[in-house]
Amino acid sequence: MQEEKIIEVRRLSAGYAGRTILSDVSFDVRQGEIFIILGGSGSGKSTLLKNMIGLYPAMSGEVLIRGENMIGAVGAVRERLLRQFGVMYQGGALFGSMTLAENVALPLEECTRLPREARALLARLKLQQVGLGQFADYLPSETSGGMVKRAAVARAMALDPGILFLDEPSAGLDPITSAELDELIRALSRDYGITFVIASHELASVYAIGDRAILLENGGIAAEGSPVQLRDNPPNDYVRAFFRREPERARAA
Amino acid sequence: MATDSAGQSAPLRVESSGSETILALSGTLDDAAVALCWSRALGAARTSQGPVRVDCARVDSCGGAGFALLVALAEMAEERKQSFVVDGLAPQFRSMYDGIDRSKLGQAETPQREKYGPVASVGQAVADRAAEWREETEFVGEVGVGLAGLGREPRRLRLREWWVMVEKAGTNALPIVALISFLMGMIMAFQAAMPMRQFGVDLFVVNLVALAITRELGPLMTAIVLAGRSGSAFAAEIGTMKVNEEVAALTTMGLSPVRFLAVPRVLAGIVVTPVLTVYSMAIGVAGGLAVMMMLGFPLATLMHQLSGSLRVDDVLAGLIKSFFFGAVVAGVGCLRGLQTGAGAAAVGDSTTRSVVTAIFLIVLLDAVFAVIYYQLKF
Numbered sequence: 001m002q003e004e005k006i007i008e009v010r011r012l013s014a015g016y017a018g019r020t021i022l023s024d025v026s027f028d029v030r031q032g033e034i035f036i037i038l039g040g041s042g043s044g045k046s047t048l049l050k051n052m053i054g055l056y057p058a059m060s061g062e063v064l065i066r067g068e069n070m071i072g073a074v075g076a077v078r079e080r081l082l083r084q085f086g087v088m089y090q091g092g093a094l095f096g097s098m099t100l101a102e103n104v105a106l107p108l109e110e111c112t113r114l115p116r117e118a119r120a121l122l123a124r125l126k127l128q129q130v131g132l133g134q135f136a137d138y139l140p141s142e143t144s145g146g147m148v149k150r151a152a153v154a155r156a157m158a159l160d161p162g163i164l165f166l167d168e169p170s171a172g173l174d175p176i177t178s179a180e181l182d183e184l185i186r187a188l189s190r191d192y193g194i195t196f197v198i199a200s201h202e203l204a205s206v207y208a209i210g211d212r213a214i215l216l217e218n219g220g221i222a223a224e225g226s227p228v229q230l231r232d233n234p235p236n237d238y239v240r241a242f243f244r245r246e247p248e249r250a251r252a253a
Numbered sequence: 254m255a256t257d258s259a260g261q262s263a264p265l266r267v268e269s270s271g272s273e274t275i276l277a278l279s280g281t282l283d284d285a286a287v288a289l290c291w292s293r294a295l296g297a298a299r300t301s302q303g304p305v306r307v308d309c310a311r312v313d314s315c316g317g318a319g320f321a322l323l324v325a326l327a328e329m330a331e332e333r334k335q336s337f338v339v340d341g342l343a344p345q346f347r348s349m350y351d352g353i354d355r356s357k358l359g360q361a362e363t364p365q366r367e368k369y370g371p372v373a374s375v376g377q378a379v380a381d382r383a384a385e386w387r388e389e390t391e392f393v394g395e396v397g398v399g400l401a402g403l404g405r406e407p408r409r410l411r412l413r414e415w416w417v418m419v420e421k422a423g424t425n426a427l428p429i430v431a432l433i434s435f436l437m438g439m440i441m442a443f444q445a446a447m448p449m450r451q452f453g454v455d456l457f458v459v460n461l462v463a464l465a466i467t468r469e470l471g472p473l474m475t476a477i478v479l480a481g482r483s484g485s486a487f488a489a490e491i492g493t494m495k496v497n498e499e500v501a502a503l504t505t506m507g508l509s510p511v512r513f514l515a516v517p518r519v520l521a522g523i524v525v526t527p528v529l530t531v532y533s534m535a536i537g538v539a540g541g542l543a544v545m546m547m548l549g550f551p552l553a554t555l556m557h558q559l560s561g562s563l564r565v566d567d568v569l570a571g572l573i574k575s576f577f578f579g580a581v582v583a584g585v586g587c588l589r590g591l592q593t594g595a596g597a598a599a600v601g602d603s604t605t606r607s608v609v610t611a612i613f614l615i616v617l618l619d620a621v622f623a624v625i626y627y628q629l630k631f
Binding site for chain 2: 113121124133136158160191
């Protein structure tokens with residue numbers, strides 16, 4: 001079970017307006033692991049993530065989620081694939097006019113036939129899972145950045161997806177809030193067996209939660225392995241520079 | 254599917270043994286399955302006469318909706334002071350179920366939002382309106398000072414950006430202004446020609462169209478089109494900048510957002526609107542003449558009639574107004590943009606407000622000009 005591949009990325013190339021940002025990227029994500037996409041600013045972390053969830057049309061290659069290709073999927077196949085994962089966007093992307101509970105209940109309302117009371121209760125349960133039970137009736141603007149992100153995780157989990165994609169969960173959070181979010185990710189992975197794919201460059205958080213990671217550089221994968229292992233035994237100079245925060249070495253590499 | 258008979262796929266079976274009600278769940282408790290049996294399960298619990306037991310021995314997996322069902326049943330039993338047990342749940346789901354703290358579910362904090370009574374809300378509205386007037390007065394003053402400053406130091410105008418504004422608000426508006434003006438002239442000529450023909454004075458339609466277009470409709474229609482396509486664009490652009498804290502960045506750099514953002518746009522409005530207005534007048538009159546030609550008048554006759562009736566004063570009267578209309582449209586767009594609050598909806602609100610305010614002020618200003626021109630016999 002542990003070794004089963006849940007996502008397979010095969011020779012994926014992506015970019016915008018004729019500019020290639022990722023070329024021929026291939027890797028696997030295994031069932032139940034916390035998988036980190038590392039890379040400097042502009043290395044294509046978000047581009048990779050957004051191609052994996054089918055938000056941008058990839059130039060070539062495929063992204064298989066439980067064996068089905070996400071790239072170019074339409075209609076019922078796309079809908080089935082979308083049900084398999086939830087996404088937390090960088091800024092949370094909660095709808096400002098709805099309370100946290102309403103935000104979480106929205107996918108339940110649109111995608112299930114659960115009665116209203118069931119949806120309300122389920123939304124509260126999900127918010128409790130992320131530690132926001134008592135803030136269910138707050139508007140996003142009345143809460144802090146960390147709470148918005150946790151509520152966004154709760155919304156992403158509303159339909160019990162097996163995979164969660166998180167775009168920069170630590171961005172803009174203080175160390176304690178960021179660590180709380182890490183705890184939450186670990187707990188969800190442990191208790192519910194959710195597979196996480198996380199784009200991040202927050203090293204402290206990456207060591208704390210990451211089972212495996214890839215490091216993007218120049219449109220390709222510079223290294224693959226567990227974050228701690230990459231830090232301690234960097235396979236090349238760029239990886240060493242990245243993990244040890246050495247800009248000179250990075251420029252030389 | 255949702256029957257009490259022991260159908261293979263029924264997620265719920267209700268049994269009773271003695272006073273005990275047994276709810277036997279089975280299969281995968283995902284949202285679809287729970288949606289099928291939710292009301293029946295709660296109904297059975299609501300009418301039970303004794304303890305409620307949920308038998309989950311045949312549950313293969315339990316999703317969030319399944320837990321929601323168990324929690325709802327537990328709450329129901331608690332409310333009715335009946336004993337409640339869940340048994341047979343597989344260990345990994347058991348620990349998830351036990352992890353749910355029901356005591357905390359009901360107690361969401363109510364966020365503190367300020368609520369005013371009727372008197373206080375009237376007071377608040379008055380205070381808000383007064384603050385807004387103050388803001389608007391300051392804005393008008395600052396734009397005025399900024400324009401005067403540009404007059405002294407024209408080099409402070411960032412010419413390349415300003416030229417883009419002129420192009421967007423002016424050049425790109427040419428087709429729509431032409432279309433609307435031409436149709437306006439045609440419609441007016443046509444509507445007037447029919448009744449005037451009965452009195453044999455249909456040649457005077459030329460006078461009517463020329464006068465109405467140059468004095469009123471040309472400037473008015475141009476200004477309204479600009480309010481819809483350029484004023485609103487200014488409001489949305491500056492509003493988005495405000496939401497993205499770009500306006501705050503200008504302020505902390507020591508640059509006045511009004512001078513930096515509003516003054517060049519107002520200047521663009523003042524330059525562009527009269528040009529578009531003259532263009533609109535010419536095309537509007539041409540539209541009127543086109544209809545007259547269709548009605549059988551030779552062009553030479555029409556031109557003679559036109560040159561005999563249209564005075565330079567009429568064109569000037571329209572032109573003078575258009576400077577003010579341009580300033581109002583651009584100024585209101587920028588002001589509403591700068592007044593934008595927080596969030597995506599706020600940008601939409603300020604765009605709407607810019608168009609409504611601009612059109613209202615244009616019509617008001619037009620009325621004022623009508624009075625002034627009448628008094629001056631202009």
